[in-house]
Amino acid sequence: MASASDISAPSRLFRSTAFRLTLLYMGVFAMFATAALGYVAWNARRLIEDQIRQTIDAEITGLSEQFRQGGIRRLVLAIEQRARGPGASLYLVTSPFGERLAGNVEQVPAGLLDRAGESEIPYARGAEEGQGTRPALAIVRVYVLPAGFRVLVGRDASERDRLRQVVRRAGGWALAVVLLLGVIGGFVIARRVLKRVDAMSATTVSIMASDLKDRLPVSGNGDELDRLAINLNTMLDRIALLLGGLRQVSDNIAHDLKTPLTRLRNRADEALRPGAGEADMRRALDGVIEDADNLIRVFNALLMIARLEAGQARETMAPFDATATTTSVAELYEAVAEEAGVHFTCQIEPGIAAIGSRELIGQALANMVDNALKYGRPPGAGAFEVTLSMRQTGQTVTFTVADRGPGIPPEQHARALERFGRLDSSRSQPGFGLGLSLVNAIAHIHGGTLDLKDHAPGLAAVLTIPAQSARNGHARNGHAGNGHAGNGHAR
Amino acid sequence: MRLLIVEDDSDSAAYLVKAFRQEGHVADHAADGLTGYAMAEGGGYDVLVVDRMLPRMDGLSLIRSLREQNDTTPVLILSALGQVDDRVKGLRAGGDDYLPKPYAFSELMARVEVLSRRRSAAASAEPTMYRVGDLELDRLTRRVSRAGEEIVLQPREFRLLEYLMRNAGQVVTRTMLLENVWDYHFDPQTNVIDVHISRLRAKIDKGQTVPLLQTVRGAGYALRAEGR
Numbered sequence: 001m002a003s004a005s006d007i008s009a010p011s012r013l014f015r016s017t018a019f020r021l022t023l024l025y026m027g028v029f030a031m032f033a034t035a036a037l038g039y040v041a042w043n044a045r046r047l048i049e050d051q052i053r054q055t056i057d058a059e060i061t062g063l064s065e066q067f068r069q070g071g072i073r074r075l076v077l078a079i080e081q082r083a084r085g086p087g088a089s090l091y092l093v094t095s096p097f098g099e100r101l102a103g104n105v106e107q108v109p110a111g112l113l114d115r116a117g118e119s120e121i122p123y124a125r126g127a128e129e130g131q132g133t134r135p136a137l138a139i140v141r142v143y144v145l146p147a148g149f150r151v152l153v154g155r156d157a158s159e160r161d162r163l164r165q166v167v168r169r170a171g172g173w174a175l176a177v178v179l180l181l182g183v184i185g186g187f188v189i190a191r192r193v194l195k196r197v198d199a200m201s202a203t204t205v206s207i208m209a210s211d212l213k214d215r216l217p218v219s220g221n222g223d224e225l226d227r228l229a230i231n232l233n234t235m236l237d238r239i240a241l242l243l244g245g246l247r248q249v250s251d252n253i254a255h256d257l258k259t260p261l262t263r264l265r266n267r268a269d270e271a272l273r274p275g276a277g278e279a280d281m282r283r284a285l286d287g288v289i290e291d292a293d294n295l296i297r298v299f300n301a302l303l304m305i306a307r308l309e310a311g312q313a314r315e316t317m318a319p320f321d322a323t324a325t326t327t328s329v330a331e332l333y334e335a336v337a338e339e340a341g342v343h344f345t346c347q348i349e350p351g352i353a354a355i356g357s358r359e360l361i362g363q364a365l366a367n368m369v370d371n372a373l374k375y376g377r378p379p380g381a382g383a384f385e386v387t388l389s390m391r392q393t394g395q396t397v398t399f400t401v402a403d404r405g406p407g408i409p410p411e412q413h414a415r416a417l418e419r420f421g422r423l424d425s426s427r428s429q430p431g432f433g434l435g436l437s438l439v440n441a442i443a444h445i446h447g448g449t450l451d452l453k454d455h456a457p458g459l460a461a462v463l464t465i466p467a468q469s470a471r472n473g474h475a476r477n478g479h480a481g482n483g484h485a486g487n488g489h490a491r
Numbered sequence: 492m493r494l495l496i497v498e499d500d501s502d503s504a505a506y507l508v509k510a511f512r513q514e515g516h517v518a519d520h521a522a523d524g525l526t527g528y529a530m531a532e533g534g535g536y537d538v539l540v541v542d543r544m545l546p547r548m549d550g551l552s553l554i555r556s557l558r559e560q561n562d563t564t565p566v567l568i569l570s571a572l573g574q575v576d577d578r579v580k581g582l583r584a585g586g587d588d589y590l591p592k593p594y595a596f597s598e599l600m601a602r603v604e605v606l607s608r609r610r611s612a613a614a615s616a617e618p619t620m621y622r623v624g625d626l627e628l629d630r631l632t633r634r635v636s637r638a639g640e641e642i643v644l645q646p647r648e649f650r651l652l653e654y655l656m657r658n659a660g661q662v663v664t665r666t667m668l669l670e671n672v673w674d675y676h677f678d679p680q681t682n683v684i685d686v687h688i689s690r691l692r693a694k695i696d697k698g699q700t701v702p703l704l705q706t707v708r709g710a711g712y713a714l715r716a717e718g719r
Contacts, residue, residue: 286709289595296593297678316576328673331647335686363677370679 012194019190026182030175037174041167048160052139053118059089059153060143067145075151076102089155090123090138096148105152108140113150116142120157137161196225204232212240249418253302257295264291301434308360308441317446319468320358322397323350326390329365337373337386347389353468354397356446361399361465364442367435368401368461376403376458396448397467402460413452439463492516492607493535497527497553498542498569507540510596524548531557536564537607540599543570543581551584558585565606569594578676597710601662608661621656624716626695626703628656637695647672648691655704655714664711688712 013019059082067075072093079091083104092103094113109121118141140154200216207214215236216229264287270276271284330346337344354361365388372386387402408416417440436450439461443450448465494511496518498504504520511518519536521527524545531539531553539557543550554566568586570577578589588602621628625638633649635642644652651672655663665684669675688704696702705713 289709293595300591300678316579328675332673332675332679332683332687335690336683339686359676362675366675366677366679 013187013190016190016194018193019186022182022186022189026179026186029182030178033174033178034171037167037171041164044163044167045160048163049139049157052155052157052160053141055089055155056139056141056153060141060151063151063153064143064145067149067151072101072147072149075145075149079103079151087156089153090140091154092150092152094150094152096150101149103152105154108152112140113142113152116144121154123154193225200225200229200232207236212236212243245418257298260291260295264288264295267291298434301438305434305438305441308438308445311445316357316359317355318357319353319355320361322352322354322361322390322392322399323348325358325362326365326388326399329362329369330388332366333369333373333388337369340373341384342373342376343383343385345385345387347387347391349391352390352392352397354392355466355468356448360442360445361463364439364463365399365401367439368399368463371435371461372401372403372405372459376405378404378457379406392467395467395470396464399463399465400460402455402458404455404458407454407457407459408452410454416452417450436461492537492604494518494538494540494603495521495527495531495536496540497521497524497531497545497550498540499523499545500542507596507599510600514600522546524550524553528553528556531562531564532560534562534564537610538603539564539566540603541566541568541586543568543577551581551586554585563610565610567599567602567606569599595709597662597707598664598666601664601667601710604661605658605663605667608658617657621653621659623656623659623714624701624703626656626714628652635695637699642694644691644694648687648694651687651691652695655712659714659716662707662710662713667711 063075063078066078070077076093079093079102082088083091083102088104090103090105092105092108092113093101095101098113105123108123112119112121118139120137120139123136123138137157138154139157140152143151143153145151203214203216207216215233218226218229218233220226267284267287271281271288276284326346326348330344330348334344369386369388376386377384382404385404387400389400389402391398417436436452440450443463443465446465448463451462451464453460453462494516496504496507496511498507498520499522501522504522508518508520519530521530525547527539527541527545528548541550541553545553548556550568550570554568557564557566565587566585567588567590568581569590569592570581571592578591581589587606590599590602619630621630626635627637628635628649630653635644635649635652651668654668654671666676666678668684668688669677669679688706692702692704696704701716703714703716705715707713
């Protein structure tokens with residue numbers, strides 16, 4: 001910011017994009033205007049020259065006619081008559097020997113009369129009006145008559161030269177005006193834009209100072225600066241939301257890790273109390289190690305979620321046997337469920353292959369089942385039931401773990417997927433509330449979803465990931481069809 | 492058992508060397524990859540414990556170089572990177588086992604012992620019949636019997652017992668069981684493995700005077716013919 005305010009105001013104006021753009025635009029415009037004017041001038045000049053030539057041609061035709069009818073005498077007479085008029089053409093008739101017979105041209109460049117054809121010569125207008133000081137240009141044509149007489153007819157070309165001067169002057173003025181207006185316009189536009197941009201950057205500074213609470217003003221005319229302001233505001237909203245989430249997570253981490261750390265500390269404290277025997281100490285140290293292991297487990301889960309969210313496991317994605325994976329997780333948890341008196345049932349479609357990491361999906365399923373076993377106990381006297389099912393619909397494979405527990409109200413579903421998003425009702429239960437957020441992260445890295453649904457009553461966690469191939473018969477995945485807990489054929 | 496620990500963190504290395512020596516093993520230490528490679532090449536070690544991140548030569552390159560020399564010394568990789576893809580990379584480079592940090596020493600010890608035993612067992616062909624005390628497991632007919640009486644096991648229980656018997660007399664941890672029997676590398680939150688073990692125990696030890704499947708406090712389980 002300091003460097004921006006160091007620059008003096010006019011210099012800032014010169015350096016503004018709007019000013020530079022205006023100048024550039026003016027430069028290009030001037031170039032095109034010059035080219036267009038030049039083209040018009042060139043055409044006008046050609047038009048004038050053509051007219052001069054046509055006049056000369058007509059005169060020569062007329063004079064040759066005179067010569068044909070009355071010979072050299074009549075020609076000389078005609079020329080003398082024509083040469084007298086004001087603004088007349090230039091005439092000169094010479095004998096075959098080069099003697100001047102008639103005309104209003106005193107001198108011509110040597111050799112001009114030797115050959116027929118057109119040329120451009122300087123001439124001094126005869127002493128008619130005594131102003132022959134200024135040399136003028138004329139377009140002349142020499143014509144050879146049958147007997148060797150030569151006729152020169154020419155017309156003054158000053159009209160053409162005047163045109164050139166006029167065009168040049170007009171062009172110069174126009175260019176000057178355009179450039180002047182351009183600089184002024186550039187200044188005005190640049191100031192307008194700069195003012196708004198400056199206002200925006202000033203607001204940005206105050207937004208940063210105000211903890212992201214303010215927003216950029218939107219004028220409502222929908223121009224690009226407005227769109228920029230709207231987008232920046234949206235971005236600020238998102239940043240504020242993420243920051244809020246982050247704050248929430250770190251609050252939760254601090255809160256949820258304080259409890260086990262306090263317990264760990266108390267255990268160590270207890271072991272050091274006077275009178276504690278060796279057995280007490282050992283027991284306390286065992287407890288300390290257990291607590292530390294739990295904490296490490298939490299950090300591992302947090303790290304894993306972070307790495308999954310950063311997309312670091314994508315390279316392990318490959319087709320895998322979803323049937324075998326689900327079956328082996330089911331088998332892993334069957335015993336523990338039975339031991340806990342849970343009625344655990346599975347509906348696993350045979351021969352399904354999905355795209356992803358067998359290891360991660362196995363872990364996700366384990367977490368989902370674990371969660372159901374932990375929180376799915378029905379509040380009343382109902383039977384504790386947990387169902388694990390897997391099936392393919394179209395392009396996706398769906399894993400569902402459902403229980404008949406108290407469930408989660410729909411408005412808290414999003415919170416249940418957050419890190420440490422343990423619902424207050426379950427804070428008394430063991431666990432750190434990382435299970436479902438890890439499943440969520442695993443779902444995301446597979447390009448899939450984790451949905452929580454009301455199982456009426458209970459909770460159904462539905463994990464959906466892409467299938468290896470669309471559902472049109474099982475033939476292609478036949479090897480997994482035995483439905484038994486094979487060991488990762490597709491690893 | 493002779494061990495080489497290649498680890499750049501001097502505190503962890505000192506802790507490991509001391510702990511292994513207390514268990515009655517010979518443990519040497521190399522503080523960087525190149526030194527570790529030179530020492531390992533000298534030979535004579537039963538197991539190498541190699542950290543992944545090492546100065547001068549990283550752990551995976553060290554293992555790859557050894558394997559190119561046809562050195563088959565078992566290697567256990569220690570790593571702070573505990574993700575699936577890291578494990579796959581480590582095993583692909585020629586590592587035999589992979590343990591993410593932080594780990595319990597009992598876990599490391601159990602794995603190192605299994606690696607070392609596997610090496611000496613690899614010389615002779617894998618037997619088709621395992622025997623521990625009066626417990627027998629026939630890998631071909633998939634029959635299990637104790638004191639001549641047949642025991643009916645589920646397929647997964649059979650694999651669990653097979654793994655325990657292959658490593659009979661040694662401590663196997665819960666994560667080792669999950670890895671080798673279920674082929675999963677995550678950390679199950681509940682006591683899933685314990686429940687499977689207690690079911691297996693109910694089948695093989697029930698009504699027997701000598702329990703074979705023993706719980707090793709703070710470490711895991713061991714299948715032993717005689718008490719410790």
